[in-house]
Amino acid sequence: MSADLNGTQKAVRSHPPAFDIRVDRVPIPKVEHPDDAIVKIRLAGLCGSDLHVFRGHEDVHEVLTCGHEFLGEVIALGESFKPGSDRRPPLYSSLKVGDTVIAPFTVSCGECHFCRIGFTCRCERNMLFGTPATPGGQAQYVRVPFAGGTLYNLSSIAKAASTMRGNINSIADTSLLLLCDNLPTGVFAAFQALSHPKFLPMSTGLPYPLSSLGASAESEALTLLPEDRALTIAVVGLGPVGMCASIALLDMLGARQLKYKVVAIEPVEARRKRMEAIFSIISKTEKGFGEYVVADIEIGKALVKEWTGGIGCNAVIEVVGNPSALTLAYDVVRPFGGIHSIGVHQEPMMPFQGRQLYDKNVSFDFGRCPVRAMLPMALDLLLRRQDIFGTVGGDGSLIEKVVSIDEAAKAYEEFNTGKCNKTIFDPWR
């Protein structure tokens, strides 16, 4: 209990029904439960899904503290973290006051079935930051429930033996903040596409179903030709998550030495320009395996047709979350292709007849990223691609700017109307 936690703090709050963001003074949160941590925020991100509350789409009737991306320092811990507290996972005993931490956008206890198997975003005690029950991180302090399961302890990872992990100390906070949501979500989307059984014949060189059984299986099967393994993949939507998904995808394809053509489809020109600048950075190091093009919807569709002789993409990563994005994904996917939808969908019904899905043997993955489980993979990519993730404000960087928390109302307004891209709040500036 090192800080004076009896005062008030600044917090970005959404006032219902919609479009009303204010920076209010509210009490500094206190430990309410033995598993709680209080984190002093160093930086907090503004995310596309914050706009659901801003636009009044979430049926919220209370004032709430926004934000589910934050990086900070642990300043207080509940009783569960005291040395000698037994029967808790190691995550509880290793977290200390003074540690630098980030949180995924959902609370996860680290102790239930879903946490153990890695599906942390569906933890049985799962709560989303930035809701009435769980005040968010766009503030100076935040209370983190089930902190031993939820928080990713960057200090303890930095101390670990691995040389690469040791580099965490030299990484800017703005860069580390991408680990809360956008980067792991992009990694998850790309990983789902490349891990799907319908994708494996291309990546393993074995025909289905041997591709899912491994090379030791008995084979009466045909042999793949090199051209069978040439991949075509589409990314639909180039907001921050779509950009991260594209970068992760190229990284994974390069690591597997697969030949690919990737088209990133996005109607907004400013986003296309930003992605093109990022692609030109990637092309300095990822040579010889693939081709990537940024296109609007019509050009993107035409390109897929031309590249594949009309049969379509092996996989589509959908990062928008509405029926027209799903329809576009269906239009450009080939038979036995996968549609990996990381977009946050709302009330509209699925825009497909059952017969359409049967006729193309389509597979779908839906749903939110289990960030806590994806963080090691995301951190690995973040550390290796500091040429992209380490910069702020350039053409080739994901993050557009860091502003004072006092400018939150303006930042929401600009982000909502597409006038600016990824924005980060400094609550002490």
Next chain:
Amino acid sequence: MSADLNGTQKAVRSHPPAFDIRVDRVPIPKVEHPDDAIVKIRLAGLCGSDLHVFRGHEDVHEVLTCGHEFLGEVIALGESFKPGSDRRPPLYSSLKVGDTVIAPFTVSCGECHFCRIGFTCRCERNMLFGTPATPGGQAQYVRVPFAGGTLYNLSSIAKAASTMRGNINSIADTSLLLLCDNLPTGVFAAFQALSHPKFLPMSTGLPYPLSSLGASAESEALTLLPEDRALTIAVVGLGPVGMCASIALLDMLGARQLKYKVVAIEPVEARRKRMEAIFSIISKTEKGFGEYVVADIEIGKALVKEWTGGIGCNAVIEVVGNPSALTLAYDVVRPFGGIHSIGVHQEPMMPFQGRQLYDKNVSFDFGRCPVRAMLPMALDLLLRRQDIFGTVGGDGSLIEKVVSIDEAAKAYEEFNTGKCNKTIFDPWR
């Protein structure tokens, strides 16, 4: 050209618009293309999907010869099969007059990208038997296009070295006929469920995403408990394919030594009774790993709730093909569960809001079985489970009866109204 192929033959034909099956005399088919084979039919199956044409759901305005399940003997071959024909896959040079063959329900060339990677049902030259363009096998003779790719040559497999495969000679034709559609489709459904990345934490014991990367990956992850790996799986629909899917599922779970509870949900009592009889045969050899229950819809839902404390099944195999079956599958699946839909869906739209799918992190596999690619796995199961697949007419057998082709009209009528189960036609009786 050993037989007199200039005469006429009996064929089961559907006369539009619907519900009009006749046994007509039509010309015996001839080789029309160098890749053709003419097969003299020994047995032909009546399949649930034959009922789509029977009921007039397929928008067919011509008389057509029905049926896509047949076993027979090659009696004529086109020029492509002559010794010395080069640049064709081995499948073409090894097929001989006199060979016993079966065909999957779709033609596959064996030479295109989709055939090479094992997605044979979406072959670029794919045609469905029993359509106006490709007369079916409920006849005395059938023409098989792209026969070197399409036909599965049981004679050459029987000659191969493996002892198990050598047993093919002792297997009844009625049993082998199950390889055309029902059995490989059931195997495909079960295999999709068990191969999905969201299922792998339970089968590998590694948390996601390590479960998809293999044990060699770096691990900061939690450890699974034995209870995390206890599986609950539902099969929705117990027609012949649903029964085969259930048998294949239990076989695969047993082979992997996974602990399971399987509920097979079916509203029709006669089908439940048949499946219970089959389960009691399986339980004689599959001991100690699992529990399986056959239930109607309400009891099935209650059972899943009870077994899983309300969280739902790890996977659902949907073998019906309509929106209410999909809705039931969604209701009983847990977050991060897979819905593997092998049912033939029609015009109705998908009965889901995008948000429902996001909120449960659901994955779907849709579409038809690539039978040609699944045949080795299906044959292996067929040979090992002759106690089930080798019988006709008992409580615990899939096949209810073998009738003369002359009784086709009555058989369609009875099958359509649920008065009989799997029926096979003998065109020479």
